[in-house]
Amino acid sequence: MSADDDARRLQTANPTGWFEDLYAEAEAGKASVPWDQPHPQPHLVEWASGTDGAGRRALVVGCGYGRDAEFLASLGYDVVAFDISPTGIATVRARYPESKVEYVVADLLDPPAEWHHAFDLVVENMTVQALPVDLHARAIERVAWLTGSTLLVLAVARDEGPAPDGPPWPLTPSEIEAFACDGLTARSIRRDHPRWVAEFVR
Ligand SMILES: C[S@@+](CC[C@H](N)C(=O)[O-])C[C@H]1O[C@@H](n2cnc3c(N)ncnc32)[C@H](O)[C@@H]1O
Structure with a gap:
C-alpha cells in the first residue's frame, strides 16, 4: 500500500482526526x-533565495x-511552526532536539488570539488542500488572519469544477484568489503546473 493509500484509508475512517x-x-x-x-519545499527555497530572516518572525502552518x-x-527567521497533530509535533521535536523553531500544537481553524497579524511571514504549504473542500473558505480566511505582512501559499492546483475524491483536495483559481482577504493583496500568483506559488502582502 502506498503512502497516499494510507492517507485515504485513515481519512475515510476518521474525516477530521x-x-x-x-x-x-x-x-x-x-x-x-x-x-x-527530507528537503524543504523547492518553491519555498526558490522564493526565499537571498533572503535574510534576521529580526523577522515566521509562522509555518x-x-x-x-x-x-x-x-x-x-x-535567520524566528520561527513558530504548528500542527494539529500532537504526535506529529512530538515527533518533529524529537527529530530536531537542538532546533530553534518553536513547535506548537494548534488548530488552524481556531488559532491562538495572540497570533492575529503577528508574523512577518506566513508559509502555508499544502494544509488547506489537506482539508475537505467545505472547510477551505474558513481555513483560507484564518491563514490571512495570521499574516502580518507577507504570505506565501504553496499548493497543488486544479481547475474549477466538482471536488475530487481526496485527500488531497487541490486548490482552484478562485480558492487561491480568496487568500486576498482581510487586507491582503495578491503580489503574484503563478501556476507552475501542477502547483500554485502565490504571494500576498499587507
Ligand atoms: C499535506 S500535510 C503538509 C505538511 C507540511 N506543510 C509539509 O509540506 O511537509 C498537511 C499538514 O497539515 C496538518 N493539519 C491538518 N489540519 C490542520 C489544522 N486544522 N490545523 C493545523 N494543522 C493541520 C496535518 O496534520 C499535516 O501535518
Whole structure:
C-alpha cells in the first residue's frame, strides 16, 4: 500500500482526526506519511533565495515534520511552526532536539488570539488542500488572519469544477484568489503546473 493509500484509508475512517491517526501509525511503523520529505519545499527555497530572516518572525502552518520550518530557521527567521497533530509535533521535536523553531500544537481553524497579524511571514504549504473542500473558505480566511505582512501559499492546483475524491483536495483559481482577504493583496500568483506559488502582502 502506498503512502497516499494510507492517507485515504485513515481519512475515510476518521474525516477530521485522521492526521493524528496517520502520525501515530507512522510512529508505530504501520503507515507512511506522503509528505515526509527530507528537503524543504523547492518553491519555498526558490522564493526565499537571498533572503535574510534576521529580526523577522515566521509562522509555518500545518508544519508536519518541520522541513520548511527548519529551512526558514536556517535563514535567520524566528520561527513558530504548528500542527494539529500532537504526535506529529512530538515527533518533529524529537527529530530536531537542538532546533530553534518553536513547535506548537494548534488548530488552524481556531488559532491562538495572540497570533492575529503577528508574523512577518506566513508559509502555508499544502494544509488547506489537506482539508475537505467545505472547510477551505474558513481555513483560507484564518491563514490571512495570521499574516502580518507577507504570505506565501504553496499548493497543488486544479481547475474549477466538482471536488475530487481526496485527500488531497487541490486548490482552484478562485480558492487561491480568496487568500486576498482581510487586507491582503495578491503580489503574484503563478501556476507552475501542477502547483500554485502565490504571494500576498499587507
Ligand atoms: C499535506 S500535510 C503538509 C505538511 C507540511 N506543510 C509539509 O509540506 O511537509 C498537511 C499538514 O497539515 C496538518 N493539519 C491538518 N489540519 C490542520 C489544522 N486544522 N490545523 C493545523 N494543522 C493541520 C496535518 O496534520 C499535516 O501535518
